[in-house]
Amino acid sequence: MPTRTMRHLTVVIYQQSMSDMSTVNSAPISLAERAYDEIRRMIIRLDMAPGDVVREADLQATLEMSRTPIREALQRLARDHFVTVIPRRGMFVSAIEFDELAMLYETRAIMEPYAARLATQRGTDRDWAEMADVLAETALPGKRPGELLELDRQCHEIIWRASANRFLTDTLDTLYAQSDRLWHMYLADVHDMAHAVDEHAAIHAALVDGDADRVATLIEGHVNSFDAQVRSAVAARLGTPISTPA
Numbered sequence: 001m002p003t004r005t006m007r008h009l010t011v012v013i014y015q016q017s018m019s020d021m022s023t024v025n026s027a028p029i030s031l032a033e034r035a036y037d038e039i040r041r042m043i044i045r046l047d048m049a050p051g052d053v054v055r056e057a058d059l060q061a062t063l064e065m066s067r068t069p070i071r072e073a074l075q076r077l078a079r080d081h082f083v084t085v086i087p088r089r090g091m092f093v094s095a096i097e098f099d100e101l102a103m104l105y106e107t108r109a110i111m112e113p114y115a116a117r118l119a120t121q122r123g124t125d126r127d128w129a130e131m132a133d134v135l136a137e138t139a140l141p142g143k144r145p146g147e148l149l150e151l152d153r154q155c156h157e158i159i160w161r162a163s164a165n166r167f168l169t170d171t172l173d174t175l176y177a178q179s180d181r182l183w184h185m186y187l188a189d190v191h192d193m194a195h196a197v198d199e200h201a202a203i204h205a206a207l208v209d210g211d212a213d214r215v216a217t218l219i220e221g222h223v224n225s226f227d228a229q230v231r232s233a234v235a236a237r238l239g240t241p242i243s244t245p246a
């Protein structure tokens with residue numbers, strides 16, 4: 001996860017590879033972390049679907065890694081509720097609990113604005129320049145919903161990193177990954193992804209102005225509008241509305 005020291009590395013990598021946005025946040029990471037990221041990505045993108053059996057040997061072959069990093073990654077994925085261990089039966093990709101969607105969003109609706117407030121104080125022009133590049137990419141025509149989601153995540157990662165609080169970053173990263181998995185299930189039913197992604201432009205402008213109150217209000221609205229879109233997509237598919245906790 002990005003830290004203050006890694007921010008420097010990020011800048012170096014960024015300068016080397018402006019066009020490849022996927023490397024923007026990369027820095028030397030351990031094998032176990034790489035295994036965690038890659039397995040989590042497979043789970044989020046539903047290459048490993050809810051209920052699928054998780055086989056260590058298959059993952060070792062796919063990721064070309066030994067047993068230890070895979071095992072470490074799976075332990076962490078179990079802690080983060082992406083996989084579930086059932087004693088004497090094995091390990092499975094966790095089911096998606098729709099009730100958890102509301103919990104995810106109510107937590108994000110508090111934490112994302114808070115991170116953004118910190119980011120207005122601690123972020124640099126370089127962070128906002130990087131975000132502007134991501135936004136320029138979202139504006140290109142013909143982006144598929146999956147690509148827009150990826151760019152959405154990059155925008156949020158820049159803000160989390162700029163908040164310079166690794167506890168906040170780690171928590172938001174996990175929450176985002178969980179909701180990302182739901183979005184991938186319902187992407188086909190979400191009609192207005194582009195509009196939700198467009199909201200980043202106003203958020204970016206407020207960050208550049210250093211206006212913490214405006215940023216917080218905009219991000220809260222943005223998280224809630226994503227929530228509403230996914231919720232209605234889920235509800236439409238299930239044929240029943242999803243209740244909101246009081």
Ligand SMILES: [Zn+2]
Binds near residue numbers: 155197200
């Ligand atoms: Zn967003």
